[in-house]
Amino acid sequence: MSAFSLLNPLLVEALAKKGIDRPTRPQELMIPAVLSGKNVLLIAPTGIGKTEAAVLPLLNRILKEKKPGVRLLYVTPLRALNRDMMERLAWFGERLGISIAVRHGDTTQRERARQVRNVPDILITTPETLQIMFQGKLLRRMLENVEWLVVDEIHELARDERGAQLAVAMERLLAVRGREYQRIGLSATVGSPSLIAQYLGSGRDVSVLNVVETKSFHIQVEAPEDEDGDEQLQELFELNEELTRAIRHCKDVVDGATSTLFFVNTRDTAELIGSRYAIWDKTEGFGVHHGSLSKEVRIFMEDRFKSAELKCLICTSSLELGIDVGQTDLSLQFNSPREVTRLIQRVGRAGHQVGETSKGKIVTWNPDDIMESAVCARMAMAGELEEQRIRNNPLNVLANQVISIVVEYTEAAPEHIYKLVKQSFPFRSLKREDFDSVVKALVELRQVYEVDGLLKKTRRGREYFYDNISMIPDQRSYRIVDVGSRHIIGTLDEGFVAGLADGYSAFITRGTTWRVVDIQDEEVLVEQAQELGALPSWVGEEIPI
Known part of the structure; x- marks a missing residue:
């Protein structure tokens, strides 16, 4: 008997309209576990219905009995994931009469006020916005009836200060509610399942459902070789020989695929590569995506990639997690990812369907980096993940x-x-x-x-x-504003802006060079320029060692 037989007929009918008539392996295991009221940690590969495995039984519970207030609190580490989750759940909400809302830093004041007047059944948020919700009486009242907490991409949160802050928030939520609630964690990559389960439950029993056998990976490590024309390209790029070769080789790899997510470890690397492709190849095939670009620019890039207007999106961890960017047949990693879990997350974005093999390539040239990349690739294909650590008493x-x-x-x-x-x-x-x-x-x-x-x-x-709501290192930032269109392109850190000069300085963002026209209180006004500019630096660019 299928796990779908445990669900409300209205929910089964909605699934049928989506062409889903039978559960995936995670859903088969998760639906009865969640319906039984257990605290559960689900570890399952990307692309096999992990999110729906948690949400479907909770939608079923909401349909069973209508109550006031937020019933399901869904926490993700990124605002972009919040937006993606809203799009995925809104379809079900409209057909089932279940209200769903998103609340985070980009939510308008009007929408926030509406949520207080008409409290949604499901609220999707970030750990930082949850902190703010404890402060107001009306906001706390919204949380008094929370019955289920889902922490998505829990591995990404648990290991650092954001995770410690969220862990305390889970206990503060219990204090607001006055009684226990069901806890559910979701992840594609957990090296220490029992530790993450302890983090989620904090003394409470948590069942671990580990569905790892359904996803296979094929990962190659490639070192670029010399080719004719590299010297001329080096002059054009104004880069050293090794970096020029690597960027050229990556373009060759992208040209051999249909749709590629091109992962780099830092935002300035994304800008460096994107800007060189822009002056080398004037086609519209490459885009840039990272957290210091405006929400509008990121959405624009995501939509163009989904519609195949872009064949390659150069990105940081901004697209590493479960954001839907459509079909991708290859994941390309520039230099060692440093962590096996990070590599699995990134390569798992390709072949994003049940039964597909996720294909990835790592391009690097330094001997130490080549060896490290080879070890990461071997461990990823063998399913051997690093043990995770949780910092105690920060x-x-x-x-x-x-x-x-x-x-x-x-x-x-x-x-x-x-x-x-x-x-x-x-x-x-x-x-x-x-x-x-x-x-x-x-x-x-x-x-x-x-x-x-x-x-x-x-x-x-x-x-x-x-x-200081956020535990993420930060400093004052300036909006980058195109003087021609008045569109916000992204943000720059104060430390970088301090070195800019009106009318002279040029820098790269969105893979394009911009010349500074004026610097105002919180804005850098810019216009497009033709030459290569300086690469910005942002706080938080350090990668795992």
């Missing part, structure tokens, strides 16, 4: 959460905060003396007041919290 996150909790409640007892934070997995071993030392420092910095044994909020602490 005190910067602790300080952030102490201030956030005090702002949430106006005042709070240190003992209450200590117990709440310690319930989360990353802080399970937090010593009271370490907690007290952080609180003492916050009091001395006037981030909180201590009065009669209670911690009370301060204006300085409130300002600090809203300026």
